Amino acid sequence: MKKLINDPAHVVETALAGMAIAHPELRVDAKQRVVVRGDAPVPGKVGLVSGGGSGHEPLHAGFVGLGMLDAACPGEIFTSPVPDQILAATAAVNAGAGVLHIVKNYTGDVLNFEMAAELAEAESGGAVRAVVVNDDVAVRDSLYTAGRRGVGATVILEKMAGAAAEQGRPLEEVARVAEAVNADSRSMGVALTSCTVPAAGHPTFELGENEMEIGVGIHGEPGRERVALAPAREVADMLVQPLLADLPFQRGDRVLCFLNGLGGTPLIELYVMFDEVARILRGNGIEIARSLVGPYITSLEMAGCSVTLTKLDDELVRLWDAPVRTPALRWGV
Structure with a gap:
């Protein structure tokens, strides 16, 4: 194992300490x-909270800031955050307009966010809603989930719901946007x-020199099949x-391609892949009305990529284009 770390037991804590220095506009505990947006809680604004295991950076802490998340709670590597973390993040961003939890569909994440929401509502009396992201078409159930995994759509959902919250929309409306994005998004990856x-x-699993895993999960869970490198x-x-068939997407659709x-x-390899994906979509x-290319939901040093397609309407285009200022995404400001 070759990694730029000190003690393997304290990687998350020391990484967050470095993040605090690099991004003083955030409040990092x-x-x-x-990790909390520096001006939170924002009066009259719905607070957005997400989180999950570390090792997927910049997800989620890298998306805290104007136009996206108000707080994130990173767990240990590939391990769900605990309810106390989620409760603290929820309290830190609750300005009285309610809080939306954005939860990837992994069993530990779902259970811990549910528990934290119950505690938050009991303590503050404020409303807490949750939207569960489950866009991965590769497998119905996996080592970590009951149902489809939450993957690439998480970034898109956090951006669009974040823009809706920034506009001052009420909790039910922000949740509606998040649910709409999830319903119209599909993803699949390869390792x-x-x-x-x-x-x-x-290594979490073994792949032969001339093998690849189609439909792999972001924690290294098995996918649909192991095939020859192509x-x-x-x-x-x-x-x-498989994405086109699953929604299904249709001729004339506009999509965000991630x-x-x-x-x-x-x-350079991601752009090679994007060219090929664009060719298939054109055919x-x-x-492709909007696009995003880069390492935004990683799996430590895993080589590979994922494709996410989100069907767009005029409202979602406007929400995607709205200003955002976070460590990992920034435009329009």
């Missing part, structure tokens, strides 16, 4: 592991290598065709 959790010190053109087809790197794949009469 490295001990409690909560070329495994990753190594620092505390484990060895050129980008063929890999793109393996990822995109090509996500899993941590160990250089941007099916689907317009």
Whole structure:
């Protein structure tokens, strides 16, 4: 294992300490592991809270700021945050307009966010809603989930719901936007290598020199099948065709196409893949109205990528284009 760390047992805490120095506009509690927007709670605004296991950076703490999340609570690597973290984040952003929890569909995340929401409502009397992200078409159930996993749509949902909250919309309306994005998003990924959790010190799974895993999860969970390594053109087809069939997407649709790197794949390869994905979409009469390319939901140093397609209407385009200022996403301000 070759990693730029000190003690494997304290990677998350020391990374958050570094984040606090690099981004003084955020309030970072490295001990409690909560990252909060510097001006939170914002009067009259719905607070947005998300979180999950560390190792997927910049998700979620990198998306805290204007136009996106109000707080994030990172757990240990590939481990759900605990209810106390989520409760502290919820309290920190509650300005009286309610709080929306954005939860990826992993069993530990769902249970701990549910418990924290119950505690928050009992303590403050304020409303807490949750939207569960489950956009991964690869498998129905996995090692971590009951039902589909939450993956790439999480970033898109946090951005669009964040924009709706920034406009001062009420909690039910912000939740409606989040649910609409989740309902019209589909994702699938491919791994070329495994990753190594620092505390484990060895790869999570083994892939042969000429193998790849189609439909892999962001924690290294098995996907649909293990196949022979193939050129980008063929890999793109393996990822995109199941997405088109699942919603289903139709000729004339406008989409946001998100090509996500899993941590160990250089941007030049992601753009090669994006070119191939765009070719397939053009051939099916689907317009890429907006795009995002880069490592935004990673799996430590895993090589590979995922494709997320979100069907767009005029409202969602406006919400995507709205100003955002976070460590990982920034435009319009």
